[in-house]
Amino acid sequence: MKLISLLDAKSTNLKHYFTGKPCKRGHIAKRFVSSGNCCKCHLITSQKHKVSRRQAALISLGSVCSSCSFSNPLALQIDHVNGGGGKEYKQLGQHGIHKAVINTKLGTYQLLCANCNWIKRYENRECNQATDNPSSTVKDRQHFRQKLLTKFGNTCRICKIKDPRCLQLDHVSGGGSRQRKKSNWYSIYKSALSSTDGQFQLLCANCNWIKRHTNNELGS
Numbered sequence: 001m002k003l004i005s006l007l008d009a010k011s012t013n014l015k016h017y018f019t020g021k022p023c024k025r026g027h028i029a030k031r032f033v034s035s036g037n038c039c040k041c042h043l044i045t046s047q048k049h050k051v052s053r054r055q056a057a058l059i060s061l062g063s064v065c066s067s068c069s070f071s072n073p074l075a076l077q078i079d080h081v082n083g084g085g086g087k088e089y090k091q092l093g094q095h096g097i098h099k100a101v102i103n104t105k106l107g108t109y110q111l112l113c114a115n116c117n118w119i120k121r122y123e124n125r126e127c128n129q130a131t132d133n134p135s136s137t138v139k140d141r142q143h144f145r146q147k148l149l150t151k152f153g154n155t156c157r158i159c160k161i162k163d164p165r166c167l168q169l170d171h172v173s174g175g176g177s178r179q180r181k182k183s184n185w186y187s188i189y190k191s192a193l194s195s196t197d198g199q200f201q202l203l204c205a206n207c208n209w210i211k212r213h214t215n216n217e218l219g220s
């Protein structure tokens with residue numbers, strides 16, 4: 001990074017300056033012209049706030065799945081008891097939802113683990129049945145999914161749960177969301193069906209979330 005003194009940054013209307021010297025926590029990072037604070041410290045504090053707001057929301061809803069009592073916070077999701085969560089999420093964002101949960105009377109929101117959330121979606125048909133391949137039908141997709149579940153043993157590899165509504169295809173070494181962006185479900189299903197090299201496995205939604213958080217696969 002190029003060195004820019006506070007004075008130079010100020011005179012050219014930059015937001016940041018960089019001295020190359022560590023902050024009091026030892027980060028060698030840019031600093032804000034406005035406050036002199038280290039950008040890395042700022043990032044860390046704002047991430048902490050995000051986490052603690054989510055924690056506060058989870059605690060106010062009892063910290064366990066209200067349907068099966070699953071308690072690993074990595075797989076717990078905030079659910080709108082009466083539906084409509086997706087729309088609200090778009091309006092408020094994650095931050096707003098956490099705030100709403102903390103400030104709303106009990107009974108509006110509940111915690112569900114990822115598995116119970118899928119089961120609820122299947123039961124209420126909240127699940128978006130549209131496919132990203134226009135030439136294929138929902139039936140096709142279900143047929144392929146059935147074949148996949150059979151091939152991989154109809155069981156979550158980690159916790160051995162067998163409810164097909166919760167089971168998901170997982171890339172053993174991560175990179176699943178990148179592949180989903182690049183190709184459609186059909187080609188992914190096909191490559192999983194013909195794979196022999198242990199590239200894919202079945203995980204339930206809970207184990208999948210926990211794996212993704214633990215391995216930092218989110219957004220990869």
Ligand SMILES: [Zn+2]
Binds near residue numbers: 041
């Ligand atoms: Zn710092």
Ligand SMILES: [Zn+2]
Binds near residue numbers: 066069070115
């Ligand atoms: Zn549950």
Ligand SMILES: [Zn+2]
Binds near residue numbers: 157159160
């Ligand atoms: Zn599992």
